[in-house]
Amino acid sequence: MGKTAVEKLISDKIGRLVSEGEFVECPVDFAYCHDGTGVLVIEALKRMGVERIRDPENFSIVFDHSVPPYSDQAATLQSRVRRFAREQGVKKFHDMGEGICHQVVPERGYVAPGMVVFGADSHTCTLGCFGLFATGVGATDLAYILATGKTWMKVPEMLRVECRGLLREMVSSKDLILEITRVIGTDGATYKALEFSGEAVRAMSQSSRMTMSNMAVEMGAKTGFIEADEKTAEFLGRDGKRFRTDQDAKPETVEVDASSLEPCVACPGSVANVKPVREVEGAHIDQAFLGSCTNGRYEDLYEAAKILRGRKVREDTRMIVVPASKAVHMRAQRDGLLDIFLEAGAMVGVTGCGPCLGVHMGVIGENEVAISTSNRNFVGRMGARSSSVYLASPQTVAASAVEGKITDPRRFLR
Amino acid sequence: MIRGRVWKFGNDIDTDVIIPAKYLRSVDQSVWPKHVLEGIDPEFSSKVKPGDIIVAGKNFGCGSSREQAALAIKWAGVAAVVAESFARIFFRNAINNGLPLIEAKGISGMVDEGDLIEIDLDRGIVKTPRGEVKSAPLPPFLQDILGSGGLVEYYKIHVKQLQK
Numbered sequence: 182m183g184k185t186a187v188e189k190l191i192s193d194k195i196g197r198l199v200s201e202g203e204f205v206e207c208p209v210d211f212a213y214c215h216d217g218t219g220v221l222v223i224e225a226l227k228r229m230g231v232e233r234i235r236d237p238e239n240f241s242i243v244f245d246h247s248v249p250p251y252s253d254q255a256a257t258l259q260s261r262v263r264r265f266a267r268e269q270g271v272k273k274f275h276d277m278g279e280g281i282c283h284q285v286v287p288e289r290g291y292v293a294p295g296m297v298v299f300g301a302d303s304h305t306c307t308l309g310c311f312g313l314f315a316t317g318v319g320a321t322d323l324a325y326i327l328a329t330g331k332t333w334m335k336v337p338e339m340l341r342v343e344c345r346g347l348l349r350e351m352v353s354s355k356d357l358i359l360e361i362t363r364v365i366g367t368d369g370a371t372y373k374a375l376e377f378s379g380e381a382v383r384a385m386s387q388s389s390r391m392t393m394s395n396m397a398v399e400m401g402a403k404t405g406f407i408e409a410d411e412k413t414a415e416f417l418g419r420d421g422k423r424f425r426t427d428q429d430a431k432p433e434t435v436e437v438d439a440s441s442l443e444p445c446v447a448c449p450g451s452v453a454n455v456k457p458v459r460e461v462e463g464a465h466i467d468q469a470f471l472g473s474c475t476n477g478r479y480e481d482l483y484e485a486a487k488i489l490r491g492r493k494v495r496e497d498t499r500m501i502v503v504p505a506s507k508a509v510h511m512r513a514q515r516d517g518l519l520d521i522f523l524e525a526g527a528m529v530g531v532t533g534c535g536p537c538l539g540v541h542m543g544v545i546g547e548n549e550v551a552i553s554t555s556n557r558n559f560v561g562r563m564g565a566r567s568s569s570v571y572l573a574s575p576q577t578v579a580a581s582a583v584e585g586k587i588t589d590p591r592r593f594l595r
Numbered sequence: 596m597i598r599g600r601v602w603k604f605g606n607d608i609d610t611d612v613i614i615p616a617k618y619l620r621s622v623d624q625s626v627w628p629k630h631v632l633e634g635i636d637p638e639f640s641s642k643v644k645p646g647d648i649i650v651a652g653k654n655f656g657c658g659s660s661r662e663q664a665a666l667a668i669k670w671a672g673v674a675a676v677v678a679e680s681f682a683r684i685f686f687r688n689a690i691n692n693g694l695p696l697i698e699a700k701g702i703s704g705m706v707d708e709g710d711l712i713e714i715d716l717d718r719g720i721v722k723t724p725r726g727e728v729k730s731a732p733l734p735p736f737l738q739d740i741l742g743s744g745g746l747v748e749y750y751k752i753h754v755k756q757l758q759k
């Protein structure tokens with residue numbers, strides 16, 4: 182019987198044929214963490230008695246969570262991580278202002294197809310769309326990897342999502358992944374590797390694919406694998422070993438019709454509580470957030486700017502735009518997108534996680550409602566326990582900011 | 596054998612409700628257990644007693660990779676977590692920090708809050724007032740990590756020696 186792409190990739194790495202369900206010890210090609218998890222990684226290394234990490238060349242630290250620091254404590258913890266990076270000779274250390282780790286690591290071409298990548302952040306699964314195996318772990322796991330160069334894992338079963346047809350105008354890969362989450366549920370892919378395939382995925386940009394793989398963890402998956410192609414190599418500025426699922430591997434498959442999809446939102450409380458936008462149109466929103474590792478890339482800003490150009494954010498609504506990296510920020514600035522946001526009355530923040538995790542730069546208050554391009558709408562995620570979050574595409578967020586209420590972006594088709 | 600009193604929770608208990616992000620960047624780590632599960636029950640940390648057991652539904656610990664979630668639970672004195680299923684990062688974090696857990700399908704329907712239950716980790720059995728729930732025991736090397744007290748101790752005992 183054939184093998185899945187992930188089985189082949191891990192087999193290649195280990196040097197023998199492995200199968201789904203097997204527990205293996207696997208070498209790790211690249212590892213990374215951020216300012217938040219970095220502190221715990223350092224502590225674990227200290228408790229382990231590790232003085233030098235094994236492979237500082239293939240390790241990156243990116244400051245993105247508390248950027249710029251929102252408290253003296255956050256700043257103190259960051260300086261600890263900064264010192265560690267210097268002492269250990271971590272050249273791929275990116276201090277605040279460079280971007281979100283999941284964006285910076287591929288943007289700099291630190292990873293390539295065929296690699297095994299571990300990160301101390303749950304959205305490390307984002308990198309699966311570069312034809313590699315990438316997954317998130319906790320800080321102690323990462324410390325063990327830094328000490329030994331390997332880790333244990335269970336070779337995941339694959340759940341393939343075949344996306345038929347092409348997405349229509351004003352419908353983005355965010356809508357597609359929300360729909361997939363609705364179908365699979367918040368734990369439908371637990372311990373599994375998702376693979377996104379089909380015409381819609383082949384046709385979309387590498388940035389759009391990142392949005393898809395980013396949300397794999399929202400279904401419990403280890404990673405969101407997408408076969409590498411020319412677009413992948415172009416984004417990374419390098420290529421690697423490409424793996425594909427054998428014709429006769431026949432993994433469990435779910436089919437989604439991309440061509441009939443319409444804009445959707447994940448309603449408060451659960452990422453799988455997904456409805457077409459038109460069903461919840463009109464609900465008031467206090468804050469619109471465009472950014473995060475899910476949708477803070479150039480094309481996301483571009484799509485939102487198309488809607489906001491010459492329009493205003495509604496008076497009793499605020500809009501916050503945070504580019505996913507400095508590179509995105511600079512390009513958006515050059516092309517005039519930032520002017521469009523500012524003229525529309527939106528605020529543009531320093532690159533990083535921004536208000537995504539609900540601690541600074543746009544925390545929402547009691548009973549307030551946000552619409553966000555990020556990936557989580559758990560209770561209290563962006564602020565007060567009584568606040569709520571709708572997740573949507575950049576287009577839907579921009580349209581909703583203009584109207585001050587949840588709005589189907591197709592109303593803005595020009 | 597772990598014996599303790601049950602605190603019961605539902606499905607999809609995410610790490611944001613286990614320990615909200617606003618407490619993460621604290622230089623004083625003793626704040627974490629004080630806010631454990633605050634997102635769902637603000638009183639929980641004052642009610643939970645050392646040795647108690649958490650029983651939950653599906654997908655316990657989903658969401659972010661924050662290890663503080665497992666630590667907050669452990670440091671609050673919770674002896675073990677039993678759930679219908681766990682999110683995988685939380686699962687790893689718990690094992691890595693020596694917090695015993697067991698995946699027991701059907702457990703939600705077998706216990707009420709306040710029940711006394713007994714967990715046999717080696718055999719993968721949970722004894723409740725209404726009968727036993729069986730599950731697959733952890734693979735031996737995970738039991739080793741747990742038995743060592745966590746991944747840091749495991750490293751010190753097993754790996755560091757070899758590298759010398």
Ligand code: SF4
Binds near residue numbers: 556
């Ligand atoms: S943008 Fe949000 S989801 Fe992404 S890494 Fe930052 S905090 Fe996590």
